Amino acid sequence: MQRKLFCQISPATYKISVFKCRFVRGIKNLFSGKHFSKIRREEPLPVLIYKHNSLIRRKLGNTRPDLQENKAVNLGLSAPKINGILIRPGETFSFWYLIGNPSASKGYKEGVTLFKNRVEAGIGGGLCQFTNLIHWMVLHTPLTIVEHHHHDGVDLFPDYNRQVPFGTGTSILYNYLDYRFKNETDVTFQLITYVTDTHLCGELRASENFPFKYHIETENENFVRIGDDVYRKGRVYRTLIDKATGNELSRELIRDNNAKVMYDTSHLTIE
16 A cells, blocks of 8 residues: 555645645745746737637536636636736746735635646635636747646546647646746736636737747647546647748647546547
8 A cells, every 4th residue: 555645644734734835935935036027017018929818617527616706706816916017038927926825815715726636626726727828828939938837647627618729738736836937038028917707818918029929739639548548649839930931940849648538538539
């Protein structure tokens, strides 16, 4: 029998482990020497690099509908904390540095959280949709992603009007699973984020334009049966394209998916 980790012994030891992780991340932030983005500008920067809207209320398997409503509240509280933030040359964007602890005392409600490949309810749940949106926009820029966690190895929910490739999502947990990117260019970037009645909306803007653009797509995506299980496979590529000529400048593999499907597969075409 595999020995349990300290955090798995009891709810009390789990809380101790979380406190330790948060404390260690706080100390690292203090002494890392990183220059975190914190300056805001109300007026949008002149160049729109990429924009994306994400539907807030989604059908996620058999999860409680009220958790989707609560997620709308959580996104409404967090979007203004990011809106207008500038990411100047040399600065690092940290999601949790700007959002802070999404606690009940601040008005955050229970939403969908994913823990050890299980769907649970937790205060502040649903904010990974926010970092999903930011990550998708950042992938269309030359910004450098320096911290990105995945919901690795599992496909938890059937596709519901999917707009972005599977496998390009994020996993966050205050404050030690963060989403971060660094601006290693000489151009200033800006995030514009807000919510409507139905969508979380984002724009990634810049002080100057670029002579290139990015295109992201999945190739060879399929479902295969291995033993008694079904897996979702596929490779996600990012292509750099010259705007003037349309020529491909570079191509990189950013995700090689091999995820166990955790929902009913009777409606899938399985190879």
